[in-house]
Amino acid sequence: MKRSFDDLARDLKEKNIRLSHQRLKVLEYLTENPNHPTVDQIYTELHPEIPSLSKTTIYSTLNALAEAGLVRVITIEDNETRYDIRTEDHGHFKCEACGTIYDFGADIGSLKADDLTGFEVNDKHVYFKGICPQCHKNNN
Amino acid sequence: MKRSFDDLARDLKEKNIRLSHQRLKVLEYLTENPNHPTVDQIYTELHPEIPSLSKTTIYSTLNALAEAGLVRVITIEDNETRYDIRTEDHGHFKCEACGTIYDFGADIGSLKADDLTGFEVNDKHVYFKGICPQCHKNNN
DNA sequence: TATTAAGTTGTAATTGTTACAACAATGAAA
DNA sequence: TTTCATTGTTGTAACAATTACAACTTAATA
DSSP: OOOOHHHHHHHHHTTOOOOOOOHHHHHHHHHHOOOOOBBHHHHHTTTTTTTTHHHHHHHHHHHHHHHHSSSSEEETTEEEEEEESSHHHHHHHEETTTEEEEEEOOGGGGGOOOOOOTTTEEEEEEEEEEHHHHHHHHOO | OOOHHHHHHHHHTTTOOOOOOHHHHHHHHHHHSSSSSSSSHHHHTTTTTTOOOOOOHHHHHHHHHHHHSSEEEEEEEEEEEESSOOSSSEEEEEETOOOEEEOOOGGGGGBOOOOOTTTTTEEEEEEEEOOOOOOOOOOO
């Protein structure tokens, strides 16, 4: 189910995050490009359109959104933090050949895990690595 | 089941990785401290004992071991790569208060995931975030 | 419209990691 | 055991992602 900008604006308001032009653009980019972009990708794409845009702003925006739970931070490779507008339960698959990150449905909620009594779990992440079908076909 | 150094030495030989003094020490540290250390922690601990030890060596050693599958790379926070000598199926829990990373048993192999037909999965990672029992008790 | 609190910008600092070239150690062959 | 080629180690410098910070700008509310 896709969220409209109105929904997003309401969410922001609710979390006391001001709806600036830059933040709107970042959110717009994330919703139109749900392919888990890096800060650099967002910057490169938006900079021509908003020449004054600074990377610092993108970082602070994403941190605010993540804090508010409107965006999820994906950490698969240590040197490239990615951001995901989809907040519902799903896993990520990173192709080690082409670098693409795919979403996949996964029943993370019902994953059997022992030894966690007394732990307060706020966040669950699942990611796989391997070779995607495209690269498998091309590189064989 | 704990692996002896002989096992490790045999594994290294099998993978054509030379058993240098430094590598032995790094492996020894990892087996004795299975608390998912960072490169910096390993360096700080081993440096007094081996004054000539360089961080570059630790990086290259860990990369070689990871490549050979003798060590697992844990990427939870983007700015701190951690290393795990345990290679069997298990999840990680990171306490957002104290930063400790706990192991927990999890049946990752049988996690239900759709939409991955045609994908070659080489590596599965599961991590949770939240508050550990200790911090829950102290900070309430 | 004025005011205040919050967001943005650019630069500089910080940090984790890698590249590289000189040197040292290892393992196998003679 | 000695020799030799290959591989590992070291330290410095480069690199890249992220954050700190101070000046400036904008947004929301009265």
